[in-house]
Amino acid sequence: MAKPKIRGDTSEASMEINMTPMIDVIxxxxxxxxxxIHFKSLEGKLYSYLxxxxxxxxxxxxxxxxxxxxxLLIYDKNKLPLQTMIKIGLREIKDWNALSDELxxxxxxxxxxxxxxxxxxxxxxFKVPVQAVINALNTCKKVGIATVEFAAKSTxxxx
Amino acid sequence: xTENVGFNMTPMIDIVxxxxVFLMLATDIAQSDMAVVYLPMSSxxxxxxxxxxxxxxxxxxxIQANGYADECPDWKFENGEIKKLxxxxxxxxxxxxxxxxxxKELEAVLTKAAALDQPGGPKTASNRPVMxxxxxxxxxxxxxxxLEAAGRSFIWKIEIGATKPPGSED
Numbered sequence: 639m640a641k642p643k644i645r646g647d648t649s650e651a652s653m654e655i656n657m658t659p660m661i662d663v664i665x666x667x668x669x670x671x672x673x674x675i676h677f678k679s680l681e682g683k684l685y686s687y688l689x690x691x692x693x694x695x696x697x698x699x700x701x702x703x704x705x706x707x708x709x710l711l712i713y714d715k716n717k718l719p720l721q722t723m724i725k726i727g728l729r730e731i732k733d734w735n736a737l738s739d740e741l742x743x744x745x746x747x748x749x750x751x752x753x754x755x756x757x758x759x760x761x762x763x764f765k766v767p768v769q770a771v772i773n774a775l776n777t778c779k780k781v782g783i784a785t786v787e788f789a790a791k792s793t794x795x796x797x
Numbered sequence: 798x799t800e801n802v803g804f805n806m807t808p809m810i811d812i813v814x815x816x817x818v819f820l821m822l823a824t825d826i827a828q829s830d831m832a833v834v835y836l837p838m839s840s841x842x843x844x845x846x847x848x849x850x851x852x853x854x855x856x857x858x859x860i861q862a863n864g865y866a867d868e869c870p871d872w873k874f875e876n877g878e879i880k881k882l883x884x885x886x887x888x889x890x891x892x893x894x895x896x897x898x899x900x901k902e903l904e905a906v907l908t909k910a911a912a913l914d915q916p917g918g919p920k921t922a923s924n925r926p927v928m929x930x931x932x933x934x935x936x937x938x939x940x941x942x943x944l945e946a947a948g949r950s951f952i953w954k955i956e957i958g959a960t961k962p963p964g965s966e967d
Contacts, residue, residue, distance in 0.1 A: 655805055655808075659809055660808055660812065663812050667812070681845055681958060681960055682842035682844050682845055682959050682960060682961055683843055683928060683956040683957060684839060684842050684956065684957045684959050685843065685956055686955050687953055687954055688947065688952075688955055719879050719880060720882075721882055762941075764937055764938035765937070766937045767933060767935065767936060767937070768837050768857070768932065768934070768939075768940060769933035770937075771940065772957070772959055775841075776959075779841035780840070780841050788944060790945065792945070793900065793938060793945055
């Protein structure tokens with residue numbers, strides 16, 4: 639004879655979900671997100687819009703502006719780590735801090751004279767690494783020079 | 798008397814599916830736009846907020862035979878700083894959406910992209926932005942090539958990818 643069932647029997651097995659694998663997976667997820675988000679937020683950009691009014695098609699400079707400030711980046715094997723020699727016009731500049739000081743002096747002089755600010759041009763050798771060019775651009779931006787141009791040569795002869 | 802307590806797999810499967818979907822999306826982005834590059838450091842760079850969805854990315858990246866950067870002895874970075882420069886022209890690639898192009902081909906790609914947003918018709922300025930993601934150690938020649946191709950295809954909105962050095966706040 640079967641025993642009558644009692645409602646609300648306390649001997650009912652407790653059904654606890656094993657949380658361990660879920661927590662494992664969530665930790666994996668957290669680690670993954672931490673890595674990927676760190677990577678993403680670091681990227682920035684430098685606006686370097688090309689002049690709309692010139693150089694859109696192939697043009698040759700027939701009338702070079704004489705009062706421009708030309709920052710030359712010359713490939714030099716012995717100048718580590720960037721293998722780059724910096725020059726403004728004909729003068730050699732020791733390093734990026736010196737370039738910053740030099741540009742500050744030139745820029746404040748030009749500003750106080752009240753004349754139109756001449757263009758600043760970065761003229762880089764093809765072998766110079768991008769980091770050196772960005773350093774030059776960065777220095778100009780920090781000094782407050784708004785328009786910087788890249789002096790362009792045709793790359794047709796290179797591979 | 799043993800009671801069969803079935804293990805509830807549902808939440809775990811939910812999460813695993815979420816992961817798979819996320820990874821699929823993430824790898825898609827990685828393959829389509831972003832090649833592996835060490836971006837140059839610049840403390841003056843602006844944050845890349847709300848990028849134009851139509852923006853084209855041109856990568857200048859170093860070849861990596863097995864996905865690792867250590868293959869070429871001349872291409873060396875340590876703590877984000879360049880230690881050695883690789884000047885081998887066979888080691889550098891101009892890439893758009895995971896595909897490699899030479900200068901002529903890149904010009905064709907850019908001209909095609911430019912045509913999609915050229916309010917003044919062909920041979921007038923295009924509003925399509927282009928971002929150059931160049932490796933910090935890449936020779937400037939490759940940027941010059943991209944600028945030249947962009948100029949010829951009437952693209953003028955150029956952005957150069959950079960990264961803020963850690964700890965700089967201005």
